[in-house]
Amino acid sequence: MSLLITNIAELMTQDAERRVLKDAAVVVEGERISWIGQAADAPAADTVHDAQGRALLPGWVDSHTHLVFAGDRTAEFEARMAGESYSAGGIGVTMNATRAATDAELLELARARRAEALRGGTTYLEAKTGYGLSTEHEAAIARVTSQVADEVTFLGAHLVPKGAEPEAYVDEVVGPMLAAVAPHAQWADVFCERGAFDEAQSRRVLEACAAAGLKLRVHGNQLGPGAGVRLAVELGAASVDHVNYLEDADVLALAQSWDQYDGGRGPRGTVATCLPACDLSTREPLAPARRLLDAGVQVAIASNLNPGTSYTSAMNYCVTTAVLQMGLSVHEAVRAATFGGALALHREVGDDVDGRRAVGSIAVGHRADLHLLNAPSATHLAYRPGMPLTHAVWQAGAQVV
Ligand SMILES: N=CN[C@@H](CCC(=O)O)C(=O)O
Numbered sequence: 162m163s164l165l166i167t168n169i170a171e172l173m174t175q176d177a178e179r180r181v182l183k184d185a186a187v188v189v190e191g192e193r194i195s196w197i198g199q200a201a202d203a204p205a206a207d208t209v210h211d212a213q214g215r216a217l218l219p220g221w222v223d224s225h226t227h228l229v230f231a232g233d234r235t236a237e238f239e240a241r242m243a244g245e246s247y248s249a250g251g252i253g254v255t256m257n258a259t260r261a262a263t264d265a266e267l268l269e270l271a272r273a274r275r276a277e278a279l280r281g282g283t284t285y286l287e288a289k290t291g292y293g294l295s296t297e298h299e300a301a302i303a304r305v306t307s308q309v310a311d312e313v314t315f316l317g318a319h320l321v322p323k324g325a326e327p328e329a330y331v332d333e334v335v336g337p338m339l340a341a342v343a344p345h346a347q348w349a350d351v352f353c354e355r356g357a358f359d360e361a362q363s364r365r366v367l368e369a370c371a372a373a374g375l376k377l378r379v380h381g382n383q384l385g386p387g388a389g390v391r392l393a394v395e396l397g398a399a400s401v402d403h404v405n406y407l408e409d410a411d412v413l414a415l416a417q418s419w420d421q422y423d424g425g426r427g428p429r430g431t432v433a434t435c436l437p438a439c440d441l442s443t444r445e446p447l448a449p450a451r452r453l454l455d456a457g458v459q460v461a462i463a464s465n466l467n468p469g470t471s472y473t474s475a476m477n478y479c480v481t482t483a484v485l486q487m488g489l490s491v492h493e494a495v496r497a498a499t500f501g502g503a504l505a506l507h508r509e510v511g512d513d514v515d516g517r518r519a520v521g522s523i524a525v526g527h528r529a530d531l532h533l534l535n536a537p538s539a540t541h542l543a544y545r546p547g548m549p550l551t552h553a554v555w556q557a558g559a560q561v562v
């Protein structure tokens with residue numbers, strides 16, 4: 162079955178040439194984009210969707226979520242709004258609530274959140290473990306996560322649980338916990354921050370996970386300057402996330418990591434993933450996305466959905482914030498939330514590579530993940546902040562919204 166989406170006022174492809182087409186059309190065959198071009202030149206298809214002058218973007222690629230948890234942290238949020246600062250310790254509150262839930266309850270909660278994200282235009286999503294913090298609970302959460310997320314990240318090194326001795330806990334993370342979770346995960350992450358894991362502990366976790374075949378990502382430089390960015394670049398992590406507190410040397414290292422990049426055929430560098438909703442909720446300085454882009458760093462924008470620092474999956478809101486408060490153009494912000502997220506997950510290139518297609522851009526051969534706005538241009542995301550602009554969504558060629 163083929164589908165022609167026509168009468169698109171603005172088609173923001175986020176493809177290699179960063180093309181933005183006016184009066185455009187897209188043809189989808191099965192799960193795959195098979196044609197893009199001017200509406201007047203479009204081939205016939207089995208069915209037609211008249212976009213009626215709306216804007217079409219790639220579906221959002223949310224490359225940083227903590228989708229699987231129970232409970233909420235309203236009281237902590239209220240305290241923060243009253244002037245308290247965020248600390249990693251709150252993770253323990255969610256650990257207790259999550260351990261108390263059954264796997265079936267966690268799956269139901271996560272499925273509801275995944276559906277909410279999809280309704281907001283998120284067609285591809287990464288999710289982390291990290292609220293189990295024991296071998297048994299991390300393995301259970303990894304199994305649940307693999308049923309709802311497109312990419313699964315092992316984050317046993319999220320917090321040393323209360324009562325545990327840090328080095329003994331790291332021994333567990335790199336030993337039995339890693340062995341139990343690795344079959345369900347593609348990625349490993351560590352919260353390299355004061356109050357969580359120091360540089361040596363983070364390095365140990367990341368090296369062990371890499372040796373077990375997991376690709377790397379890092380939570381770093383969120384609450385103050387630190388080793389996260391440096392470690393991520395040194396170990397070839399796909400992404401370092403938060404990046405609120407950066408020294409010039411961090412920005413330089415991130416930029417240099419992209420020196421050899423040739424569009425995905427050779428090695429990739431380390432993406433800097435900015436989490437605007439989290440920055441606002443924690444009242445941390447916004448990540449310096451403008452400075453990073455100007456330095457030549459590849460940037461992603463993600464939701465960081467979690468009950469502590471960012472209880473939202475609204476990527477429209479993250480993009481709006483990036484434009485209004487972080488100094489990005491609309492095109493740059495949309496790129497970071499689509500192509501940038503895909504790059505941070507090594508999914509930005511490929512026409513049926515290992516049975517999977519590229520996501521995060523609209524190009525022939527890529528997965529037909531499409532987001533139709535109820536607006537004539539993507540500019541309206543920032544121009545009409547907070548308005549419900551998601552009109553229709555296709556995921557792998559199927560209309561889901
Ligand atoms: N920074 C570490 N982890 C989460 C917060 C987790 C929590 O507080 O529950 C984050 O990305 O912000």
Ligand SMILES: [Zn+2]
Nearest residue numbers: 225227380465
């Ligand atoms: Zn996070």
